[in-house]
Amino acid sequence: MHISPRIDRGIGALAALVFVVAVVGFGAALPGYRALSHPVALLGATGVPHAQAFSWLGLVLPGVLACAVALRLLVRVPRTAPWTLRVGVQLLVLAGAVFAAMGLLPLDASDIESPASQFHASAWMVWVLAFVPGTLLYGLGALRVPGWRPQALLHLGCAVGMVLAAFVLQAWMPAPLAQRLAFAVWAVWLVAALPLAHRLR
Template identity: 55%
Template sequence: MPLHSPRRIENPLGAIAAAIFILAVVGFGAALDGYVQTRHPVALLGAGGMPHALAFNVLGWAVPGLLAVAVAVYLLLRLPVGSHWVQRVAGQLLVLAGMAFTGMGLLPLDVADLDGPASQAHASAWMVWALAFIAGTLMLGIGSWKTLPPLARLALSCGLVAAVSAFALQGLVPAPIAQRVTFLAWAVWLGLALPMMGRSSPHR
């Protein structure tokens, strides 16, 4: 029984992170006059000079990102003893993804200078997040296919959706929509990873 209680406490962390992010995007988007979810990037809500930008950068980026780091750390701790190095590297990449997500709040977009250093720094944080998340989930899915099949299927599904939406859909659908599909894949991963791993992994 003691082995199960901590897991029940940890399991909602990802869902909480996803919910905070989604509510922040929807809520701050509704509060910003003229903002349209299908036409404007999420980063605009936290851009310098925008109303309530600091609050969004905290609630939309920093808090969910830190919770995502916690989810990735718990995932690493739950890996079975003797796990393949691919799984552990994947977990470390997911930690990096959470840190980069937080970094998007620390490095807000500058709408007055989209080619300036501030905007480039934000874009770099987004790219690190996307690449680390995609690589981490795909590696975890491949490395866990035999030992943790439900988690592997979730990881591969979310990683593939994120890869396609982040890098292949940009020319086919409006960029803000493609970006939101990527964020949705991340939110689904966060919400389900720990609960699914709890059902899949052997007791330690």
């Protein structure tokens, strides 16, 4: 299916914009919500006002668009590219799908230890564990393709950034802030991946 290059390049930026606007807008509308004290997922938690709207706009829609970004990257992978490149981008498709799933598996605001909350936490972890090896493998594969160095550096940088935000920095800063840094890394990938891919050929 033919997609206009302009639209193709803008899919990721739209995903990042929708996510950021949803987080900022719904966060501002929720009394007592503080970015440094509360996780993003609280905006979509069961029992929170407008939770379902946030889940669809802030998690499901950006996740679906992230899948589209990864799929558009997949169709641009050369047939002679290393297997790591193809496996990496397939993991990025999975990461987008799991991000959307976080919106379908909301936290329980009244019981953080409930099965519903645990399902959401598991989806978050699967998202991270798909994104990190996905970007790492894609980046390592791109290093071996002539002219793909910018793509390689973007993906390797995002892999390192996500590891730091999701696993390291939480020991040094509030967990909600570290989580937002992880989302920021993901947003950088969303915005830059397809525009860089369009410069390759």
